[in-house]
Amino acid sequence: MNKILRYSLAVLFIGLGLYFLLPLGIGVRHIGMFAPAAVFGIFAWILLRPQKVKALLTGRHRALWRTLLALFAAGLMCVDVILGLMVRQAVNRPESDAPCTVLVLGCEIRGLRPSKMLQARIDSAYDYLAANPRAVCVACGGMADDEIISEARCIRDELVRRGIDPGRIYLEEKSENTRQNIAFAADIIKENGLPTEIAVASDNFHQLRSSIYAKKSGLSAYSLGCRSYWLLGPGYWARETIAVAAAFTLGR
Structure with a gap:
């Protein structure tokens, strides 16, 4: 050379x-x-x-x-x-003729407000819910030691502030990671007879692992993906490849 x-x-x-x-x-x-x-x-x-x-x-x-x-x-x-x-x-987007149950996966919050990453997820969920009035949503995420409300409640409050009927939003406030987000949300979906086809509002890099966990919980997953912050995105994509490999091989 x-x-x-x-x-x-x-x-x-x-x-x-x-x-x-x-x-x-x-x-x-x-x-x-x-x-x-x-x-x-x-x-x-x-x-x-x-x-x-x-x-x-x-x-x-x-x-x-x-x-x-x-x-x-x-x-x-x-x-x-x-x-x-x-x-x-x-890029596996949900079909428009059959509203899915939207899952907004939790992320860091600051005080009562979502972080930039969580805000992007909320924006994706809002766009779908506004365009599909029959669709419902499960807001996922517990409360970390340094948080004053649960991530799920922060998601719900932000969607309601933007005009989404609170009756369309279910709260899952116990999960601490992505696997629990999906598993606990699946319980809520089945208990309330909600559609088992879900649209996951999370970063694009998060979608494959979410779909793996969804399949294990008896759900079919589509993507409401959002872009990640340019400074952090490449590293998160790289880290996620390791997490996906673990999900495939170890079920984690």
Whole structure:
């Protein structure tokens, strides 16, 4: 490969790795930031040190390094497959002729107000509920130690403030994670005879795992996906691939 091209690609990969680490500046830390940064760092190192790579793959411990390289490549292929499935579910919108039960998945709140991420989910739910007057909604999310109301109640209050009839909104205030969001909401849906086809109002990256949990709870899931904040979104997509893999293999 041309030396200029190698160096240019290495700089690009270093830049992408640093981009995933930008949320550190606002106090955010999770595996979805560090894992991609490490991968891009490996790509950059391979491009900058081709002779070293060749020596490792042909030297005394070549079997070990070739095995590690094969596992690394296989892991990247699995990530690509999962990302493809995530995108496919994110665009799996509900059909307009049969209103679904909307599930708004909980997220961080600040005081009595939703965070930016939760507000985007509420906006997606509102648009669907306003366009489908017969549809109902389950607002999901318990109350964290630093919150003064439950996430579900915050969602309900915001939808009511914007004109949605409170009688169309059911509260699920016990869940602490996505799996519980779906499972506890499924209980409410079945107890009240609501449609078991659900439209999940959450970030696009969240849709595939939500659909996996929904299927396990006897529900069929569509997407009311919303975009994530540009600074945080890529890391959340990366982290979600790990969570999806765990949901597929471990049921978590």
